[in-house]
Amino acid sequence: MIRTILHYPDKRLRNEGKKLSLAEVKSEAVQKLIDDMAETMYAAPGVGLAATQIGEALQLFIVDCAAEDQPSDLRIFINPEILERHDEITWNEGCLSFPGVTEEIDRAARVKVRALDRHGNEFTIEAEELLAVAVQHEYDHLQGVLMIDHLGALKKRMVDRKMKKRAAESPSREDEGTAE
Secondary structure, three states, X not given: OOOOOOOOOOHHHHOOOEOOOHHHHOOHHHHXXXXXXXXXXXXXXXXXXXXXXXXXXEOEEEEOOOOOOOOOOOEEEEEEEEEEEEOOEEEEEEOOOOOOOEEEEEEOOEEEEEEEOOOOOEEEEEEEHHHXXXXXXXXXXXXXXXXXXXXXXXXXXXXHHHHHHHHXXXXXXXXXXXXX
């Protein structure tokens, strides 16, 4: 099922995700949530989606950085921890919660992450470039940190104004049940 993606300035985007127990990870509800998140992300379309972006305050995000001409590479991160960050890269980032906005954001070029997969198995990966950026971006969502928080004061005010104007002009998305 495609879920509604929350758009800034929705206050729920600032909610921190809570850690999931192993029993919760393996539950039917969380497995369905993962499937819904994937369907929502692909429909949007996007390369990542955090549970907090669809109003579920959980430590869970998904990413798929495969190019359009490559097979899907869906990765699930539950209770993720960024263990290491190396070097720096500036990436032109967008966000499903900030439709129509892209901004240059400084991130670590390489990260080492530990998380659980959809079956509750722990894994560690070292990510570079787009995958590293996507992991950091989605991880931020789980901490209540948004892409706008990485901008300088002037750009932050401009994006804030643009998104608030968009919200004022758009009908309520509360009961829509679909992503834009």
